[in-house]
Amino acid sequence: MAKDKQYGSATLTREEPAQKAPISTTPVAKPAPLRKPISETSHRETASAALPFGRQNYVLMLAGIAVILAGFFIMSLDKEEFGFGFLGLTLGPIVVMSGFVLEFFAILSRPKV
Incomplete structure (x- = not known):
């Protein structure tokens, strides 16, 4: 049921609000995340790859x-x-x-994986 009001030459209409859908009380499951779990071995590999020097480098530096x-x-x-x-x-x-010279070699040598 729309009510019409006329202001000047324009006609404004107001419609009744649409009926809302009934609210469901059933819980909706959320989708599982797409991320893969991080295993311990891959975590160790990425941590060692992030370090600038390996064990051999530090031993040579101390020497x-x-x-x-x-x-x-x-x-x-x-x-x-x-x-x-x-x-x-x-x-x-x-x-x-x-x-x-040994220090420079220790710093510039690549760490062995």
């Missing part, structure tokens, strides 16, 4: 630090005045430089 410290210790053993002997000028710096 490089040990070689550098050994080089400084060798330089401190020199008994010459102001460290101008063979240990302070030749052997110690060669050992320290080899430790730094």
Whole structure:
């Protein structure tokens, strides 16, 4: 039943609201999510792939630090005045430089999977 009102020259109509469908009390099941469950092995693989260095890299880095410290210790053993002997000028710096080369190799080498 529509009621018509006329304002000026335009005619406005108001219709009755449509009947609502009856509300169902039956529960509706939601669809299952499409995501796959993450297994432990795939989680470990992605975690190890995300790390920039592997175990071998860290072992080489620690070895490089040990070689550098050994080089400084060798330089401190020199008994010459102001460290101008063979240990302070030749052997110690060669050992320290080899430790730094080992460090660069440890950083730049790829981790083994």
